[in-house]
Amino acid sequence: xxxVDPAKKWSGPMRPYDLVKEIVVAIVVIGLLACGLAALxxxxxxxxxxxxxxxxAAPADFAQVATGELAGTTGxxxxxxxxxxxxxGQHFGFIKLQDxxxxxxxxxxxxxxxxxxxxISNDATAIAAVxxxxxxxxxxxxxxxxxxxxxxxKAGDKTTLPDPxxxxxxxxxxxxxxxxxxxxxxxxxxxxTSDSTxxxxxxxxxxxxxxxxxxxxxxxxxxxxxxxxxxxxxxxGSWPGQSWLWxxxxxxxxxxxxxxxxxxxIIMLIMALLTLALMFLPLxxxxxxxxxxxxxxxxxxxxxxxxxxxxx
Amino acid sequence: MQLALINLNHPAHYFSFGPFxxxxxxxxxxxxxxxxxxxxxxxxxxxxxxxxxxxKKEDRK
Numbered sequence: 001x002x003x004v005d006p007a008k009k010w011s012g013p014m015r016p017y018d019l020v021k022e023i024v025v026a027i028v029v030i031g032l033l034a035c036g037l038a039a040l041x042x043x044x045x046x047x048x049x050x051x052x053x054x055x056x057a058a059p060a061d062f063a064q065v066a067t068g069e070l071a072g073t074t075g076x077x078x079x080x081x082x083x084x085x086x087x088x089g090q091h092f093g094f095i096k097l098q099d100x101x102x103x104x105x106x107x108x109x110x111x112x113x114x115x116x117x118x119x120i121s122n123d124a125t126a127i128a129a130v131x132x133x134x135x136x137x138x139x140x141x142x143x144x145x146x147x148x149x150x151x152x153x154k155a156g157d158k159t160t161l162p163d164p165x166x167x168x169x170x171x172x173x174x175x176x177x178x179x180x181x182x183x184x185x186x187x188x189x190x191x192x193t194s195d196s197t198x199x200x201x202x203x204x205x206x207x208x209x210x211x212x213x214x215x216x217x218x219x220x221x222x223x224x225x226x227x228x229x230x231x232x233x234x235x236x237g238s239w240p241g242q243s244w245l246w247x248x249x250x251x252x253x254x255x256x257x258x259x260x261x262x263x264x265x266i267i268m269l270i271m272a273l274l275t276l277a278l279m280f281l282p283l284x285x286x287x288x289x290x291x292x293x294x295x296x297x298x299x300x301x302x303x304x305x306x307x308x309x310x311x312x
Numbered sequence: 313m314q315l316a317l318i319n320l321n322h323p324a325h326y327f328s329f330g331p332f333x334x335x336x337x338x339x340x341x342x343x344x345x346x347x348x349x350x351x352x353x354x355x356x357x358x359x360x361x362x363x364x365x366x367x368k369k370e371d372r373k
Contacts, residue, residue, distance in 0.1 A: 042316030
């Protein structure tokens, strides 16, 4: 390989280059392209999914998930950091990124999604039920919620069930109250503004919605947005998505990653390794010889390589 | 409200082969990028034939 002395002055041909002109031309061309394509195709404008739209479209699924929040059986209830300590979270060997980050956004789904919103409602029956719930022991609450969740799941499309044996305690009244609150749109507002008066933090409604495989998960699957559908690359409707994320998405489609509980951590580590490889490409043996074997640069600068000056 | 000349607000068509699946929109963008890359390789730079002439001018100085 030819050694180049960086201290030596360039002795090859030189020519003027108008960088400002090039930037102006690039901005104008890209601007015209962006405006033209926006007029031609517009942009995705999918209607927002809310707790109100959820309970309206799938009331039985809403009731089951809300009961699951009380029973502590949903995805967010058992997620671990940054929301709670219910699980250690994802890890790879000694690398425990989720655990190391700790609980930074403490959320107790039973309280945050059900109990606290009901307490600010004007539903006297639901508030009385919440008070009964709060007065009971944790063991008793678990028994009520698990029994009602099991019964709702077994019943399929029922949104409320009778309790002849009094085994569900105040749970049916709480879930009925929460469903009515959600149907009126008040629950969306309550979860958005429970930490701040500005409705800008969507963490709670998003977590609650994400616990629903039956409604939210089905909506994502229908639009090819699922993790196992190259979803991170896709967009709603027929618009092109983020195709440059293909390599991130690729790992989620194949084993052992797609069936691993630690897929996110492992794939992040693989991508970090590949990014380092890209950064240090000129230092990697074999890889750094590729331009000599496939000289694309010689095709780009073919006139220079054909000129007598290049051979000196 | 859709004001675009071409309405893309409908379910996408997906091409699947093995574990790979790609939407028509993404495929179109990737093909367009490949075409632009190949065009950039073969379309000559403006004044790109001036290498030897410029060198001669440099030599005369």
